[in-house]
Amino acid sequence: MKVEKKYVVVLVETLIKENKIVKIIVSNPVDKKNIRSKINIKPIIIKDNLNIQLEEFKENKAFHENICLDSFIIILDSLLEEYKQVFIVSLGADYQILKNKKDYNLKESKNNKSNIYLSHDNKKKYIIEEGSHVPFLIKLGVMGENGEVFKRSYDKFRQINKYLEFIDDTIEELKNKKLIDNKVKVVDFGCGKSYLTFALYHYLKNIKNMNFEIIGLDLKKDVMDKCNQIAKELQCENLEFLTGNIKDFNKLKDVDIIFSLHACDNATDYAILKGLELKAKAILAVPYCQHEFNEKMSKNKNSMFFKNDGLIGKHGILFEKYTTLATDAFRAQALELCGFKTTVMEFIDMEHTPKNILIKGIKDKISRDVLKTKYIAYKNFMDYLGIEPLLDELLKKYYLINSDNLKI
Known part of the structure; x- marks a missing residue:
């Protein structure tokens, strides 16, 4: 009306x-x-x-x-x-x-909605609890000396705890598979101001009591210098921040976990590649802006995608969402071809960040028959989209099965 x-x-x-x-x-x-x-x-x-x-x-x-x-x-x-x-x-x-x-x-x-919850003050059980004195959070301006989380930083506090939940699950899974014992090497690619890197240090040292080595890598020298200074002031041992490109990183070998948060476009692909080069047992990636699939698919209007899903392809916002999801689906499947069990999940609630997809890969034993099925689905998807993604070129030498040794 x-x-x-x-x-x-x-x-x-x-x-x-x-x-x-x-x-x-x-x-x-x-x-x-x-x-x-x-x-x-x-x-x-x-x-x-x-x-x-x-x-x-x-x-x-x-x-x-x-x-x-x-x-x-x-x-x-x-x-x-x-x-x-x-x-x-x-x-x-x-x-x-x-x-x-x-x-x-x-x-x-x-509709069938019958209840509503309005409280903003409900306390959730976090790995790092509110009210506890956590030096790195105080130093980074997330909480005060009394342990109270500042209102302006509460979303960051939630993100840190959500990250630690994923890390906790990952470490337990690696231990259960006997891929690590009580020692772990972690590299954080594109660590930025390093809230999560310092959180990882606090978690491994003060909560899990593990032996560890952590390196944060970022392109911004001034930010890395500041992070190193904070690490020194907090007396953080076995934690180092380096300036450099993901492609050139060679500080550690046989890394256990690599993490990449909001690496832009193909930087996520290079982080995955570097994880394979370093023989990582777990790869965690939260991609950010993703342009490659959008640009390449837009140039091939004769693809099966545009013939079958043209109703999506003709609307810019729908096409953008589709290509973003397609990119991460492709990454997850590529990791499986490299011998990882992958899970795609929410990194944090959508109301706190629109970039919330986490791709989690854990090294696994996969049979040849399963790999064959995965590879066929992978190739069919690529053919359907009508593109040749950079990730395929980067990772193909790590595939446990490919078109060279598989008759399709």
Whole structure:
């Protein structure tokens, strides 16, 4: 039905006050130059007070702000002018609102949602607990001397703990497979400011009590110099930060774990390659921007993909999402051809970062028949996309089976 803007504002305000709103998604800017591509909105309770959290996406980065209800209603009025589409998820009903030239078209549909959880203060059990005095987190400005995590750094605190959960699972799996004992060598490619690298040091030394050697590598010399200085001040032994390119790294041999967070485009592929060169037993990668598949597939409109999935290919945003997923699916399958058992999972909740896919590979024993099936699926997928990815060229010498010794 057609409604006026005032009707939409009153509807949203009423649903919030009745504690029925689950989330609101505002999208499709009227002005294509608007750098805020999408805004996620949800009510939360902070210290017994109702707030509205706005999560804005600008250039693939998420920014959060919590405001009071009155301020939000004022902002909502302008958002309805700036965006063409609003989607409201509430208890019992969803509302899709599309902006027309003079009014709004509202469509209501029933759903089965029957409860909502608004608390922002609930304490989760983390590997590094809130309230504990952790020197590296204090030094890096994540928490204060009393162990309280700063509000501005809470997303980073959650990311650190999520990372440690994956590391914990990986180490236990490596131990169970007798690939490591109580000693581990880890390389963190593209470590940046090294929150996760210092977290790994704290975990291995103070929580697991393991023998270890950790190296962080990044292209930015000034950042690596600062990290080395922090490591010195915190008296971190067997932790070193180096400046350099992933391709040229040769400091360690027979590495147990390599980790690569948000390496851009083909840097993730080179991190995987280097992991194989270093005989890594576990490879963990969280890719970031991924352009190669998009660019190469766009140049081959005669591929089977465009013949069969042209409905995806003709929409830029859908095509981008598809090529991103295809890239990581291809990476996971390539790792399996190299003798790894792979898992693809969320690195951290989508509300905290739009780049959240973790590819986890653990060295495994795979039969020739299974490898044959995997290779056929791998080749068929590559042929379907109509491209020759760089990763295939980089890794083919590490495949345990390939077209040279397999009749397809």
